[in-house]
Amino acid sequence: MILQRSTAEVSGPRRFDFWREAISDAFVDLEPRRGDPGAAEFFTGELTGGQIGAVRMCTVAASSHEVVRTPSLIRRTGDDFLFLSLLLDGDMVYAQDDRVAELVRPGQFVFYDSAKPYKAAFRDSARQLVVRFPRHELTARVRGIDTVTARTIRADSGVGALASGLLQSLGRCVEDVDPQVAEPLLGNVFSVVAAALAANAGVGLEPADHRAVHLQRARGYIREHATDAELTPAGIARAIGVSERYLYTLFRTEGTSPARAIMDERLARAHAALQRPHAVHRTMESLALSLGFKHAAHFTRAFKDRYGLPPSRHRDQALAAAHDRRRR
Template identity: 35%
Template sequence: MFDGTDLPATDRFDAWGELCARQLTATRLDRVGCAGAAREFNATLRAAQLGPVRLAELSYGSLRSRRTPRLIRAADPGTYQLALIRTGGQRFIGGSQEVCLGPGSLLFYDSAQPFTAHVPEDIHYSSLMVQFPRELLPLPQRRSIPPAGLPIPGDDPVAGLLRRFLEAIAAPEFAHAPDPLTGTDSVRLGGIVTDLTLALLARRLGREERALAAPRRDTLLLRVRGYIESHLDDYALTPAAIASAHHISVRYLHRLFESEETSVAAWIRARRLERCRRDLRAPELSHRPVGVIAARWGFPRPSDFSRAFRRAYGLSPREYRRLSGARS
């Protein structure tokens, strides 16, 4: 959660730009309006991971955001993005095309396409943004998305259904329910968002839905990976548990990973080792014993962890921590 009011007014705009580059998509931000209004800029961001799908709730003041070819070459997150405008409005320009967006409308666009988004002076803008890995929505032709994105009117019935679903997930009472979401819940909700978006794109692009639907194997594999990522600290994360959560057989789960040239268990072990490696080089965790970090990510036996880490990275965990600059 980011709230600009926690920062001095003069620091908010720059902090917002840095946050967007890290959490969303890197753009070049410019102030809009007089210098005094710029100093009063404020913004908030709240984000949630729904398996491989990321949902962000954004609110900010007047600005111009430019996604330039240079920024795309430097860092492309490889995502399609769907913006649902809640309040305010903006102009979205791509190439020689321009669309004007108001409350209730949606825009689908590609992070690899240059654009300029302009929120006018004295407007406070808020939206919900969904980010999809491109592999999750394999369009027949990426050029089917216009340079200025694909605007979708809010009165489209499928758009209305998607809008209500996204707003329900983003509602504070949903996020703070007495019975919180599990990792399995999040993955399934992400799957619903993906399926609704596929149905909406099929309508707007004038193609049969089956031509737009991702190959079920690839879509399912991405969902399984998202589930694994959100459960790496769970000692009960086994192929049987993963298969059950996705309503498939263990045999079919293993078939999903055949093209990855690894087994399900090896994939889990590799992702857990990577989490351990990340924690071992984190200065703020330098006080935490190696064995505690290993146990945190599913390695209860220190000797097993040390052997697996050395096989993967060529160093013992303590050697790696020392060389990375953290205290052993």
């Protein structure tokens, strides 16, 4: 499902009413408020996004205004979702449970509960990623969910940075996620978000989610260092602060191993690189070395085992197909 609404669709005087309907349809019933009612016709707002499984993700950009979730709206609709808003540009303020969270740096995020009153303020023009979660997915993972609302979560280090990066990446490709991988993907998202919330508020995680967070961190480290020919399971374990034995246990739960995960990442990158036009000028040896393989022969065997063709032949076929498409 693709969501796309913009105040540019309506004339000036109707924009604020239009915006009320747009954000209420996308999330839960909300009441937008403008400091100067006479300036409503100059208001601008745009919402784009979609659905991944049970999770809705939308990028929301708007000029200065407030959005309020009132007790009467809660009683009227009975919607029961948990939300996360991640700042992309500008600055915002969220208030709930007698706490106030300021988002002033891109990547920072805040968590809030639609079953309780809250207020969100766009101080000036701002853009954010809003994520709507089913309540049970996070309450099953975080102890004391009421303690994590309206707290600014930093995105410059630790699990907060991991959660912020993961959500932003997912938000950029929300319509491209294969439904068959949505469920396991979202399981990781729930666990990483839960870990960030718990760490920020100093509350506990349910035991199973520690494993999911460690696994996500390991995979993130592999993505960042896949081109390092010296990358090893032992190095990954040291980097994320677990034993090598525990690292193997984590990957075993997904039917794979750390070494296989490294290989998978390198081969996926090779497959993508060989389909680009400049690949015609590259030797297989230079490509192999750039991706962390120590020997071209090892790369060629692994690539053929995975994709059924030697890398050079795969490149030639991909480039020929691209040439044929351009001629049509």
